[in-house]
Amino acid sequence: MRSRPVWIRLPISIPSIVVDAVLALSDIVVSVLLAREDPQGNWRHTDAFGFTLIVLINLPLIVRRRAPVTVLLMMLVMQIWYISLGYWPVVNSSGVLLAVYTVAAHRSIRVLAGCAPAVSATWLYAGLDADGGSMLTVVAQALVIPSGICWFGVSARRLSERNAQFAQLTARLAREQAARARRAVTDERVRIARELHDVVAHHVSVISVQAGLAEYVLDSDPPTAQAALRTIGETTREALDEMRRMLSLLRADTEEVWDPEHERVPEDRMAPAPSLARLDEVVRRIRAAGIEVRTRRVGLARPLSPGVELCAYRIVQEALTNVLKHARSARVDLVVDYGPRQLRITVTDDGGGGVPIPAPQRPDSGRIGSVAAHGLIGMSERTKLYGGTLSAGPRPDGGFEVGLVLPIPAEPAVRTGNEGDT
Template sequence: MRIRPLAVDALIAVALTTVAVLLGQESVKQGWPELDATGYVLVALVNLPVVVRSKAPLTVLLVVHAVCVVYITAGYWPVVNTFGPMLAVYTVASLRPLRVSLPCAGLMCAVWIYAGLVSENSVMASVIGQAAGFSLVLLRFGYVARQTAELARQLKREQDERARREVAEERGRIARELHDVVAHHMSVISVQAGLATFVFGSDPATARAALGTIAGTSGEALEELRRMLRVLRAEGGEHDGEAPAAPMPGLARLDEMVERVRAGGVTVELRVTGTPRPLAPGVELCAYRVVQEALTNVLKHAHGAAAAVELAYRSGHIEVSVTDDGKGVIPARVRTGSGHGLLGMRERAKLYGGTISIGPLSEGGFAVRLTLPTSARAAARGDDASE
């Protein structure tokens, strides 16, 4: 159970008052007048106000020291009311800047010296030394406490900001995945559904083939969505006994993607050069999604065009390009690279330290070219990002 600060301050105020009352009972032995009713009231007025020290530190300090001066002037033993003023000075130093707390420490020092002046048999050198020493120590402790609290608040702000950034990045990642999965498969399904409707009566065989493509594509889309949801549940710490998520799609599945786009009526040629080799899962997913988005744009906006997908394995990187022959009408947002999918391509390339160029070709057509590093360091970064 968390104790409220006000309750803590109330306990401190009661403790200080109790200590002061017990010390007051020793006044006669120390050669000072015995505390009477007025003395006990003054003791209470010096110590009890610290209950609200956190809410009104300056007011409490001024009240405590003012009553303390009255108590000393009345001829009572000054030591009885030592702790209340000291706590008030520490509180101001821990909550207010040095330009405010320094004069407050000076006030305590002055009251302490005043008590020495009105007391008999006081050694003023010792009184002044104690007054200055205790004031400086309280000032220092309060300053350190204030700096520590400020650092804690700053750390909390930074943690909150980092958490907000991580949430935004995760939302962006989920949005990219959803866009890549849904947009590609729904584009294929839409084209095939239109084809099946058009030839349903005249060419049943073609209609059945289109329906078969729709069934296969929708099944694959559902499986990818389930896989993504399993990954998100695992990242969120949920364990529902499901089987481990299927591997993320990679370059080995480019053939399947190309066949799916061909079934949508786009002529696609896939060329692979270099020696294929295992890559970091994140790098493979990045390349796969870029090809998927580029072919989806061809399927949606340049139906009937011919496209070429080239994958080249180099010594320290891979190169991926998707080009079309210029048929179809490419929307302005795609030509300028401002569509959501194209923005997602750029973000993926940047995440894995790659470069990407998106735009029309001088001889006609449209091209997307991606270069991704595959060094050990980049591969480790890709693994981390794909988890």
């Protein structure tokens, strides 16, 4: 197997004072070497005092970033002194240009506008002291060279400012991404809580009613009590399976989901989410609790997206569960209408008129109690997530109605009308 090259990056950060000290030392060395040459014209030969001045002129470059204006003015004053003594001014030109570049890169245009003419004036003063040569050339150099250096310095400062802005934008983007991630985690937790609420509320309600029925007919009708106990067992197993499937998908530990013996994910752990095809199971449990449920399907049933299927399933489940909690002797009509571009579901009950099936009493027995209200809020939020509308409220002639409308893809075939009543 061919190995990939490994790149090692060493996080080395050199302090700016060290960099400036190296630059100052390098500039002094270059200036001293240049001063050792014989200058053309009437310039004074560099002696020991001249070399000392060269060192003193360029030494302030060590702190050029901390006090750029002060460093530049000190160098210009000493450079004028150096020129007035008759030494060759070209020797210290590189250091002065580096100083004015630093001012342009670290200070405002207003400050630079006051310093750049001083550099040009020093250059012109050196040209006046020169023996021979073209003054026009001196003027051109005094104007063009410092201006070019200032332009590079200003460009460097603007680039640094843009980099700082980009760094701020990057940091803000990172904070916004972290905030969106936290919101996504919160939304996911809310979704999981809603799913768990729907699962637990429905199945526990069925178990509660069946337990009350079994207790009520235990002595007088043992077969009915046994049937109720069987329904309790089936409902409990289904609730546990559904909760196990939901929670197993959320586990980060793959060992809990992976089956090492068969080298695949167990099918019972990765079962599909509930859909409209399983509404008959919900209706059967509600009927087993003693509620008459009539179902009617209109239009051509067709596969929908898993999210829409789960949304519709949970809302029907919640609506039937509310009937089981608050109107246990009601008659319910469930209509599922597959329209050309909309799925319409209505769950209507008449409020109940007979003797209710015995069940454990609840302190919030009102139809729009706190539990039901939270359930309706969850149903409404789930509906909005898929661009639908939900209506829920009492009927004028008694009872309660829940209506759901969800947008769905266009119908692939001609609508067939009523498909059947059960």
